[in-house]
Amino acid sequence: MSVADYAAEHRLAVGGGLAALAAVAAITLLDLPGADLLTVGAAERSLQAAMPIALAAIGGLYAEKSGVFNIGLEGFMIFGALTAAAAAWLISGESSITQGDLWLAILVAVVFCALLTVAFAVLTIRYKADQIVAGLAVWFIGLGFGPFGATVLWGGVSSPTLPNVNDVVIPGLAELPVLGRLLFDTSPLVLLTLVLTVLAWVVLYRTRYGYWIQAAGENPEALDTAGVDVNRVRYATVIFSGAMAGLAGATLSVGIGSGFTGTGVTMVDGRGWIAIVAYLFGNYNPIGAFLASLLFGAMDMLQIQLQTVGISLPGSITGLFPYVAVLVVLTLVGYTRVPAAVGEAYETESE
């Protein structure tokens, strides 16, 4: 087994090892107070920043496992973020936005994005659209219609400041050291993300449907022979990926954020692309994808930690850490064994 093969199979171990090594090197070389960098607060912020990435990554890996590369995650996240903010604002009407409104708005965003992905799925599966180009188109459409929708509603590309989902304290469990604050005294969306991650792993690797998904991407002919409709499985996973991207976007705007921001490349700001790298890095394993998202989330939040220990870099530079991390990850452990039938439309013989 060559080094490359080994690295590919143990990508998380290798990548995590490299990250740890880099962290230790930085701490010793630059004489940083390591204890101040690794605080519970840092872990909490990283976890929050990782949520939207992880949610989109899990959706994306389901689609790709089944043979459809949903490169439009970023675009669907923009629609999710806008829809959630718009729904919360419209549902509440003149009165102030309640917690119930917010949860309903998140649901609306998930459903809306699922519906949008139905159109995307029909184009890529039935009409055999080029998956990469169609996915890029979704991003452009999001970049256009996201700020457009905001302008129609609010007269500017961003929404007014909106409330977000309250933290939930689970009595008893919240008293636990470290874990209590990370999981049981925080946004309920953190717990939801963890539950969805584990569920996604169980469904993919421990259920019959999960095997169908894998077969649709690896060997669609065999699945077809076994009497399962390949394209039906693919429709389901692509629509699921849209729903997850919608949830990810909603998490950004009304889950942990304070409304929709439509300036520049919108508040999604590349997280959908990072999500794709997260699941590649996690080798299409939902738990791996979650851990990779955590790494990117930590990079995103590094700026705050560096400030607390007295290192002040301009925001324009620290904001680039996640993107640089993505490049390093892709270059060092970029080789991924992509499911065999990704990108190819499947046409059954029986027609």
Add this chain to the structure above:
Amino acid sequence: MLRASVLERFALAVVSTLLALLIGSVIVWATGYDAVEFVTSLLYGAVGNLSNVAFTLRQSTMLILTGVAVAVAFRAGVFNIGVQGQFVVGGFATALTILFLAPLLPGGPVGGVVLMVLGTITAIVAGGAYGALPGLMKAYADANEVITTIMLNFIASGVVYFLIDAYLRPSGTSAPNTESFPDYVDLPGFAFGSGSFSVIGLGVALATALGVYVVMARTSFGYDLVTSGYQESAAAYSGVDPKRTVVTTMTFSGMVAGVAGAMFAIMVLGYYSDPSTFPSFGFDAIAVSLLAANNPLGVIPAGLLFGGLDAGGQYIGFTLDVPSELVDGVIGLIVLFVAAPELFRMSARRFGLGGDDR
């Protein structure tokens, strides 16, 4: 990618554009604006008077250059989504060259021409180098170029902003702009009398498109590049090194994007600024190139069309209060439809039109 006959490609481009505009009009109407006024204003904004035409041609110049950059890569089967970043880096190199060499060289028209030529050459080098980077990452580390180039776009924009803000901003100003280039570093406006459009710039764009077409159609490098796009295994069998082709393709594509950056710095801005405020030519260029079936000559009419759409979109933003982002969405829809030729083939068969194309 997206193979079809020339006539079919042309029909696809026209139908996709019309359908996207129709959907755009419906959205305009559904959100409470006047759809007819939207379309007529779009037209007026594009070609209604001389200064609107100048604006359209200025946007077209940029879209033809960036469109050719995209076409080079897509033709070879490499998804260079990083034209925006390569264009930003190229333009920055031009600005650095002009600002640092201007005090050393004599002023006047001769000095101006020398500075512009040198600035363009450094832009080509810088754009090519920034394009080579994801090419190397793809060839030797299997890193997906769609994602690396998008990340490099963010990084180019952030780093250039930082450098301008920290080192090139004249003291006492707050906007992240460099000093203006000397007066003599500018392309003449001629009949259009526009400060930001010159026929020479459009000429550079047309010459680049033609030059790249000749390279792709008439040289062995171009042949290798196009064969790799059609079938990598066949290209490899005939002795083409696929890894090297990826790197050279990305470098070539980045070089063309560098020309676009130079034109943007010299012709449009006359200084350099925060790249996040720049128009997203590098992304619209993807639509331009796809509409042109990734043919460098086809990029010319596609670039003119999109230049008009862009100019019209900004015009309606000012006059009708219809957010100009709408046009970005319409461009996205065009890309989506162009990606799905089957959609039109199937519906054409269903309605009994052109059913004999198979």
